[in-house]
Amino acid sequence: MSTPEPSPSAYRYSSDLAGDIERRWQDRWEAEGTFEAPNPTGDLAGDVTGEKFFIMDMFPYPSGAGLHVGHPLGYIATDVIGRYRRMQGDNVLHALGYDAFGLPAEIHAVQTGEHPRTNTEANMVNMRRQLRRLGLAHDPRRSFATIDPEFMRWTQWIFIQIFESWYDVEAGRARPISELIEKLGTSDPHVIDQHRLAYIDESPVNWCPALGTVLSNEEVTPEGRSERGNFPVFPRNLRQWKMRITAYADRLIDDLDRMDWPESVKLMQRNWIGRSHGAEVSFAVAGSGSRIDVFTTRPDTLFGATYVVLAPEHELVASLTADAWPEGVTPSWTGGAATPAEAIAGYRAAAASKSDVERQENRDKTGVFTGSYAVNPVNGESIPVFIADYVLTGYGTGAIMAVPGQDDRDWEFAEKFDLPIIRTVQPSDGFDGDAYKGEGPAINSSHGDLDINGLGIAEAKAAVIAWLEQHGAGHGTTTYRLRDWLFSRQRYWGEPFPIVFDEDGSPIALPDSMLPVQLPEVPDYLPKTFEPDDAESEPEPPLARVPDWVNVELDLGDGLKKYRRETNTMPNWAGSSWYELRYADPHNTEAMVDPANEAYWLGPRQAGDTGGVDLYIGGVEHAVLHLLYARFWHKVLFDLGHLSSEEPFRRLFNQGYIQAYAYTDSRGVYVPAEDVIEHVDGSDTTYTYDGKPVSREYGKMGKSLKNIVTPDEMYDAYGADTFRVYEMSMGPLDVSRPWETRAVVGAQRFLQRVWRLLVDEDSGESLASDDALDAETLHVLHRTIEGVRADMDEMRFNTAIAKLIELTNHLTKAGVRSRDALEPLVLMTAPLAPHVAEELWAKLGHAESLARAPYPVADPAHLVEQSVTCVVQVLGKVRGKLEVSPDISDEELQALALAEPNVVKSIDGREVRKVIVRAPKLVSIVV
């Protein structure tokens, strides 16, 4: 089809030559251990000079689909930063491991019968190959996978640390459970187990029958479906492992202020934890001794509480259900039932059968009256008690005081059920037909010894809380949206729990000597799944089907006894909740990390510093899942004295995504994006595939969208260096951008120009000269060095590349081949395009790798401008330009500006009213 290439120059920087150079340098780096970082102690101990710099990427999952060009974006960025820091003398720790437990491998195993480990390891081999070809400067000795027995051992060890500890609220930190046993004077598991940070609890959890497992709140979408697979999720009461992350809610929120993280991520975590300050108020139930505790953020509106609502599942509902409807009950309150018991039973049954999805979709207010009344503590009013599903069981106390005057939901309910509405806050511009949630003085809020009328919201809240506390009717409190972390899964492909149960069913941690607990072989990997809408069935873990493994006889210090193993496995978040620690000391067999290595790589730099990884780059999709879990584990380990750092990630940066166009034909079927032809006609652009029009959409890259571009294609067509430069030049790192293969050539042209400056394309010989640089080139060079350094420091790789291109274009145009210019150019290019830079560095006569060659520093003497262009504005419009000396005086510049012919013409004889002079760059004249 194509004519043969007419013998290109032998040393032209083609994709083939780039490939040769890249492979050669990758082999040499590996052979020489160029990027190995020494530790202070242990098997990787070495000379730890220079400042330490620990940079990390988010753990990849070794997917069978392989990589597309979007995946390496963050890896390239961290590599560029790591290389840049290394050239400044830092001891850089950069490595990459694999988060290898996960559902896709399990699904693959179910479909093929192949062990998930086999498939996962094959995927890791392929991914390592694809990433090695990028030339990432990782310390290969520090790579690991979460499925490695030696890694899993420490994951299980950490679980035991969490299991064997409790949260001391007074001390504000976790402590070993032994200290609680001592404090309480009992080791009774029924007492102690309730305090553990990892505990078994029967409570409503997210049950996903289609996946056959329960899920954490974080793994359920706002639509009430599973994040993986989009299946319906039901609330079920089940006995499951949980982690007491709620104990850390305050610290998880407060310590965000001490970290250099994107504000958006901090906000998402704050919202997820959802701290609200308010009060618990106790309502006596009329004619009975019991009380209903409600949580409210607006105790100032207590005088406007006109009814009370309990969640349908609330434990007091049964005792509050009256024997008969009171005389003259409002008909709409009864749900048409003859007795309260019948109404309540009917309502609860209907609520229980609703999935979260249905609850989301139907927001009409529903509810029934219990037949009981509660007494408002501030004014003694009797108000009816309802149950309604708009009150959620897991938040606050599962009961509310309804204040329709100041709450939309209560307003809606009150309208529907003809309940009274009392306004207790006065808006400045009058009431409309709605609840008023704004600021204003309290009204209608006085009774007996409590009068808050006229107070603003904050003062009124304080006054009511004080009154409640004084009268034993409530107290100020704080609640959280965050729930404890559901930690068990009914899956095969995860870490087994290092837990056995004794004959009484109490959980017991296995001793360190029995770790790791390995996964047994199983006849098949199939989790027991159910119809997606089967809310009734019980989950059944695959490990429960291996009785030989489950039932064991062990000596745990008091002789051989029979035990039963825990058959759930950990969620796939476990490994990634602590992996940053293992990079610091990957082979340690005595500890998860040696304290000296942890202190060196993660420890605080000064008082008040949280410590942690110096820079963590990854996608924003983990804003609340992984990043919250990892912070929680890290804090527990800190509390227990295993770590010097309080947080895992001192600085976080979210890179954007590489997106792509996809095309669909008239039937809506995706067509291969690479075969779509673009037609530009004036301002109209249309697209065709196979001669027929197709429509374009913008979004992710995906196999099913037929728009995947792989790194391998880029390596073949351009080489890894070009691919790296292109990805870094596309735009700011934190912004998503569309992939455009045809634009990649620009990066290649840049590298070719650098290459041609230095290498004869026919002989391969160096063309570098020892000529001195002319004044202009010196100036351009040093301005570039200064600008590129500033850009690199701020991770603005796109503008750094633009400046390098400008320098290269200048040298090309001026015919400058002096090594005084070429050496700094090569060094500045090195972090971005390391292979070609190494090759050119060698051609310049250096035997050593440039990995630790000093990054160029600008000489201030050459930054001084010879002359500056001064802009003269008249009424804000540019009317003239002057070439002036940089140190010109304001007076002289003003005189020159006012004399400039075009400026004189623009002033047109009008009176000059004001002249603003910003020497030497600007003069602004007002007439």
Place this chain on the structure above:
RNA sequence: GCCGAAGUGGUGGAACGGUAGACACGCGGCGCUUAGGACGCCGUGCCUCAGGGUGUGCGGGUUCGAAUCCCGCCUUCGGCACCA
């Protein structure tokens, strides 16, 4: 609905409150070539023959001067969503 981020040429994107559009893709022209490619040089926001006018989502404002700061809209994307 609430919270947050962002809107700049045909495209990706540059611009301490101070020459809007750096750099790159694409496109056009010239050179070198039998030709194409590659390479080099020049041009390229829009309107206009020119001089000039105009231009950063829309409408106001602050300022000598606004893409940038303030107010109000519109659009897109992301998070949360019956959380009391």
